[in-house]
Amino acid sequence: MPTAAQRDTAAVGERSAHFLQPTGPGSFELWSTGIAVALLGMLHTGLNGRLAEIDREQYVFPEMAEQIADRLRGVRLEGMDDEIAGELTARMQSVNNDRHLRVRRATAGVSDGSGDWEAHCAAEAIQNAGGMRSVGRLDSRTGLLEIAPYTSPVHMAEGHVAAAFALLRGVERLVIDVREGRGGTPETVALICGYLLGSRPIHLQDLIDRAGDARQFWTSPAAARLPDEVPICVLTSA
Known part of the structure; x- marks a missing residue:
């Protein structure tokens, strides 16, 4: 990580x-x-x-x-x-x-136009639950979170992400399935990682635009984050 x-x-x-x-x-x-x-x-x-x-x-x-x-x-x-x-x-x-x-x-x-595009993204966030396709348990101790087809803008996905991790509260291990994921917004990725990567902010990535200006993305540890001892397995596609 x-x-x-x-x-x-x-x-x-x-x-x-x-x-x-x-x-x-x-x-x-x-x-x-x-x-x-x-x-x-x-x-x-x-x-x-x-x-x-x-x-x-x-x-x-x-x-x-x-x-x-x-x-x-x-x-x-x-x-x-x-x-x-x-x-x-x-x-x-x-x-x-x-x-x-x-x-x-x-x-x-x-x-x-930009207004229509905002409405389009908002409709997709509702349809796709912000990218939280499914959440559940494989058994009483093992949680499963499927992220697909992509994460929505953070202000549209935040409620869905919080709901997903509320359902995962108490798991002793977690499987995250991103095999059908096609990407998403870095702000929402940082939000999700805030539930996964411990109690200290973690630098995830810098995004550099054509002019050479960089934006940093860090986690903001969530109050309802998973305990540090919970192992996480991530399923990816080729």
């Missing part, structure tokens, strides 16, 4: 969103770390150039951004929307295997 002396640095894109007005059927979303961009109603032939433009403007590594943009140049987009999203994702990830950078087809309405 990371400590203050074990600095774990991660690079992310700028936390902003840009939206295009719809001009016809079909909606795509570009997702990167901290970036959600709606590409509404664009013809398939226009997606490549717009994705390359967004990539150059916002991707955290400018030198990689040019290489990724080159990989998008001249791609023939054929097939169903999901296939097109998959092809664009494969192209964008092919340079440095950044799995945070992906394109997906929007199956429902796509937000067209």
Whole structure:
């Protein structure tokens, strides 16, 4: 587990969103770390150039951004929307295997502003219980917490996280299953770790934006945290 002396640095894109007005059927979303961009109603032939433009403007590594943009140049987009999203994702990830950078087809309405995006996140936090997919006990002494599909923004997830650990109170060992987790917000990760990593604040990670500015994330030990002697097993996927 990371400590203050074990600095774990991660690079992310700028936390902003840009939206295009719809001009016809079909909606795509570009997702990167901290970036959600709606590409509404664009013809398939226009997606490549717009994705390359967004990539150059916002991707955290400018030198990689040019290489990724080159990989998008001249791609023939054929097939169903999901296939097109998959092809664009494969192209964008092919340079440095950044799995945070992906394109997906929007199956429902796509937000067209920050207010709508807040409402979208709030609805998903309710639907997904803030990322606390399930909580229970394998036996009288062993707790199980499944975190998926991703953790919601901390102010939307806090109540769900507190409820989950209230149900886990008294366990003598804990299994955390993140095999179907796809990530989430670092503030919520820090909140969860505050129930797990003891009575002293722990430095988890730094997030560095394109300008080189860093944000530190530390645990804030929760009053209802697990006792230090409780062993924790974490299940992860490849």
